[in-house]
Amino acid sequence: MENDGTLAHSDRGGEVIAMSEAETTREISSEEVCVLIPTLDEAATVGDVIDGFHEQGYGNVVVIDGGSEDDTQEIAREHGATVLVQSGDGKGQAVREAVDYIDVPYVLMLDGDGTYDPTDAETMLEPLSRGYEHVIGNRFADMDDDAMRALNGFGNRMINRSFRFIHGADYDDILSGYRAFTADSFERLSLDSDGFTIETELAVECVKHGIDTTVVPISYSARPEESETNLHPIRDGGTIILALYSLAKTNNPLFYFGSLGVSGIAAGGVVAAYVLWQWVQYGQGHEILAVVAAAGILLGVQLLMFGVLSDMFVTLHREQRRRLEQITRERREAGETDDDR
Missing domain, CATH: 1.10.287 (Helix Hairpins)
Structure with missing residues (x-):
């Protein structure tokens, strides 16, 4: 960020675009924001995540659940969230279905596993007030030592390098689940991923459609012991690499x-x-x-x-x-x- 009041970093297909803060800055109220939390068997953590956003002043919390077999849905309702049960399968389908339901201009999306900090909400939303359309939270900026296994960390960095090489933009952490975006920009994206590759597809589509995108530092914590991950590093990492390559068909x-x-x-x-x-x-x-x-x-x-x-x-x-x-x-x-x- 320059001291002259000009935004110096905005990736639109890898192109740097300057915008005047004075021309684009507008205050975003909490009523204009919907906190979107896709879940699958997150009973151990989803209640604390919802409470954290309520404490930050965000009352509009939507949980889109993929058919959890535990008490995720009941706990989310008890903590004041609107609970939707997705009609299909996979995180990607859940996100698309939930955004269609949302009727406010800004969406703050994150996982319900307790690894992301609700106090970073203002950091995530602030670039949107300056004209950006999509914000990615960089987990590597402030990550707990035990938040990511060595294999996962290596795979994430390799995937980010592959993204830069194939798609020509540097988003630092394309697999981050902490996103803020305008509902209007989301509608302009051509998304068809049904699974967990939704983050990868979002990053590629932002480059492809020239969505003003920026990256902000966030904190990333280890999953609580009682919370189990649904991802498999080797299998899912290979799927993401294949998705990056396949999506290059129309972007590069x-x-x-x-x-x-x-x-x-x-x-x-x-x-x-x-x-x-x-x-x-x-x-x-x-x-x-x-x-x-x-x-x-x-x-x-x-x-x-x-x-x-x-x-x-x-x-x-x-x-x-x-x-x-x-x-x-x-x-x-x-x-x-x-x-x-």
């Missing part, structure tokens, strides 16, 4: 199709080299392998060319979208309305 097609093309060329080249070596060394011909090698190289070249063309279309689409958004902002500032036109 040059990387997605280019990597497939390079792999095809490399595989075809290896087979071709083997065929050539067999022919030179032993005088043996491998016609079928030669055809396979040629097909692999040709397919790889085609995929690489398709990636270049797709990247051009995506770049043009983003430029057109930015121009439309700029025109919309200028018209809004000028006080134009449909009636005026």
Whole structure:
């Protein structure tokens, strides 16, 4: 943050955008905020989490439950939260369903496992008052020593590096479950993840749709002993990496199709080299392998060319979208309305 009152960090597709605090700052009241807590068997902690937000002045707390087999729903109701039972399965589906229910402009989302601190709510919401549309809480800024196992920490850092490399933006902690966002920006995202990869998809979609996103430091505590995690580091980590790669298809097609093309060329080249070596060394011909090698190289070249063309279309689409958004902002500032036109 600059001392001249200008916001210096805002990722819109990896582009740095400056905004004037004087032009964008507005106070957000607690009545405009809904605290959204997706849960699954969080009876040991959800009551304390809800109470923590009530103490901070946030009375609108919505718990979207995935069919807990313990007393999560009953405890949430006893502590004054509105409880919804999701119609489908998975955290991603729960979040989408709950946001459709919410009728206030700002959403503060976090897990109900007691690892996130309700006192960080103001830190999370403050950037929204300055014009940002999506805020990610960085757990690594203030993490308890025993809050994350070494394997989980290594996996998180590898996933964040992969995200920066594939999608071209640095959000520090894309797997953080502590998010603040405007309901309007959420509606602009194309989300279809049903499971726990919702955080990954949110980060990718923010880059893809040019959502003004920033990262703030938060504290992250160890799960209480009586609370058990639903995640499996190796299996779920692999799923997240695959999701990052798959989502590059529409956000960074040059990387997605280019990597497939390079792999095809490399595989075809290896087979071709083997065929050539067999022919030179032993005088043996491998016609079928030669055809396979040629097909692999040709397919790889085609995929690489398709990636270049797709990247051009995506770049043009983003430029057109930015121009439309700029025109919309200028018209809004000028006080134009449909009636005026």
